[in-house]
Amino acid sequence: MAVPFSLTSAAGPEAAQSARQGIAAWAVTAACLIVFMGIGVVDPILPEIGHQLGATPTQVELLFTTYLGVMAVMTLFAGNIGTRLGRRRVALIGLGLIGLFALACGLSGSIPALAVFRGGWGLGSALFTPTALVLLLALIGHAEKAIMRYEAAIGLGMSMGPLLGGVLGSHGWRFPFLGAAALMLLALVAVAVFVRVPESREPARPVGDVFRAYRHPAFLAVGLTGLLYYFGFFLLLGYTPLFLHLSTLGLGLTFFGWGLLLGLGSTLLAERLLHRVRASRIVLGSLAGLTLLFVLLGFAPLAGGVKIALVVLSGTLFGLMNALLTTLSVEVAHLPRATATSAYNFLRWLGAAAAPVTSGFVAEHLGAPVPYAFGAVAVALAVGIMALAARPIDAARASDPHVH
Template sequence: MSTPSLPRPATSTESLDARRTLAGWAITAACLIAFMGIGVVDPILPEIGHQLGATPTQVELLFTTYLGVMAVMTLFAGNIGARLGRRRVALIGLALIAAFALACGLSGSIPALAVFRGGWGLGSALFTPTALVLLLALIGHAERAIMRYEAAIGLGMSMGPLLGGVLGSHSWRYPFFGAAGLMILALIAVATLVRVPETRDPARPISDVFRAYTNPAFLAVGVTGLLYYFGFFLLLGYTPLFLHLNTLGLGLTFFGWGLLLGLGSTRIAGHLLHTRRASHIVLASLLGLTVLFALLGFAPFSVGVKVALVVVSGTLFGLMNATLTTLSVEVGHLPRAVSISAYNFLRWLGAAAAPVSSGLIAEHLGAPVPYAVGAAAVAIAALLVAVMGRRIDTGRATDPHVH
C-alpha cells in the first residue's frame, strides 16, 4: 500500500513570486479606484453649477486645477519616490486623495472645490506615476504591466461616472464621500499587501526630464500626448455640460464609454501592437477622433445618437491611451521613471488646458465650438505622427525591453 505523498512545501522563490503577484494586484486595484476619482465628478458637473450658481468656466475649474497640479507635480514625483521609496510615496498619494475627496464633499463654494480638487490632483500626481513604476518592477514585462495599468484606468473611468451618477442623483456631495471611502480601502490594501522591500534610487535632477525631450522620437510622442489629452479631457470635462442629460443619464453614458475605454486599452491594443506598426495605430485613431469631434459638435444628430458616439469613442480613446503610454516607455530608451515623468508632464499639461478653455470658448463663441478646437488639436497630432512615424517605430523596435 503506497503512502500518500505530502504537498511539496513552497520554496522561497515561489513564496516571493506569490507576494509579488498579490502586491501587483493590490496596486492595480488602487489604480482603478484612483482613476474613479477623475470621472466621479463628470455626471455632477451640471448639478454643481446649478446648486452653486456657477458658470461653465467656473465648473470646469474642478478638472483644470486637478490636472494642472498633476502636470506640475509629475516633474517631482520621480525624485520624491527615489528619496522616500515607491511604496511610501504611493501610500502618501492615496492618503491625500482620500483627505481631499472628503474635503470636496464638505465644501460649499466653487473656489473651495477648485482648491480641494487641486489637492486631490497632488495626491494623484504622487500615486499614479509611482504605481506604474511599481507595476513595471513587480510584473517585469513592460507591455503586460502597461496593459494592466491601462485596464485599471479604463475600469476606473467607467465606474467613476457610474458611482457619480448613482450617488449624485441624491446629492452632488455623495460622490465625493463615496470616492473618499473607496480611497481609504485602497490605502489599506496597499499598506497591508504591498510588502516589497523599499528601494532608494539615486535622485535625478529635474533637468533629466527636460533632457528627455532632446530625443526627437520621444518628443513627438510627448507632444502627441499633449494634443491628444487636450481632446480626451475636452470630451470628458465638457460633454456633460453639452449633452444636457440628467445626472444618472450622464453616469450611464460615461460608464459605457469607460467600459469600451478598458476594452480598447487591453484586448484591442494588445492585439494591434503585435500586428501593426504603432505609428499606424496612433495615426488611424487620431483621424477617427478628428471625425468624431466634428460630428459631436456640428452634425444635426439627436442627443441619443450623440450619446452613442460618445460611448463608441471609448474604444479609440482606450487604444490611444495604451499605445501612447507604451511608446513613452519604449521609444526614449531612458530610465523608466524619467520617461514616465517626462511624458506625464506633457500629457497632463494638455489635459489641464482643455476643461477651462472649453468653458470659455462655449460661453463666448457658442456651445459646439469647443469640439472644433478638439478636432483641430487631434488633427495636428495626426499630422505630427504622419511626419515622425518612422522614427517613432524605429525607436520602439530598437528598445531592448520590447518583446
C-alpha cells in the first residue's frame, strides 16, 4: 500500500496546483468579458445621450475617444506598473477604477463630465486589459490557447455589452453605466478571491523599450496594420449607432449579433485557419473584405435591413482580425511579452482613439456616409502594409519556438 500512497501524494499537489490555475484563468477570463461588456454597453445609448444632452455627433463620440486615448497612452506604462506592483494587484486596481468611473458616468449630467469620466474608465481598462493577457499567458502556459481564450472573452463581452446597454438603456441612458459598475464589482471580487500567481522577478523595463520594439520590421508592420485596422473597427463600433437610426433596443440587438460573430471569428474560425493557411494570407483576405464592407455601408444603394445584416455579418471578419493581430504581435516580436503587448496596444488604441471623433466631425461637415470612406481608406492602407511585409511576418512567426 505504500507505493500507491506515495504516487497519490506526489500527484496530489500537482493536480491541486493545476486546478487552482484553471480556476484562476477562468476568473481572469470572466473579468475580461465583463470589462469588454463595458466598452460595448455605451454603443446603443449614444444617440439617446446626444438627444437628451443636446450634443453633436462629434461631442457624443468623445465618449469613445477619451476612453481610447487614455488607454493608448497608459498602455506604454502598464507593463512596468505590473512589474513593480504585481500583475494581480494592477488587475484589481484597474477593475476598481473601471467600476468607480462607470458609476460616475451614471451619475453625471453633461457631455464634458461624461468624457472625463470615460477617460478615467479608459485608465482602468489600460491597466487591466494588457495585464489580463499576461496573466492568462502565465496561467495557461500556451500562447495560442491563452490568446484564443482572451479573444473569446472580448467577443462575448462585445456581444453582451450592447445587449445589456440596449435593454437597460431603453429605460434611460444612465442605467447601462450603473449596470456596468455593478458587474465590475463582481469581476473585482472574482479576481481577488481566485487569482494567485507567482509574480515575475524581471526588472522594470524603460518605456523606451516599447519604442525600440518597432525596430523589428515584422513587428512594426503588425503594429501599423493594427493601428489602421482598429481605426476601422472603432469607426464601425462608434459611428454606426448614429448612422443606422435604430431604437436603443434595436441597436443593442444588432451589436449583440455582431458581437456573437466577433467571438466566433476570434476563436473557432481563427484557430482552424491558423493551422491551415499562412497568417499573412488570412489577414490580407480579411482586410480586403472589410474594405469592401465600408464601401457598401457608406455608398451602396442598399436597404436599411441589408446594411444592418452587413454590420452583423462583419463581426466574423472583425473577430478573425482581432485574434490574428493579437497572436502575431506576440509571436513575431521575439521580445518579453509585457513589452510586446504594450508596444502593440499603444499603436492599436492610438488608431482606435482617432476613429470616433474623426467620424463625428466628418459626418457633421461632409455628410453622414463619408466616415465610411475614411474607414475604407484606412483598412486599404493596412492591406498595402501587410502585402509588403507578409514574407518577414510569416518568417518571424515560423521562427518563434512557441508556435510549434
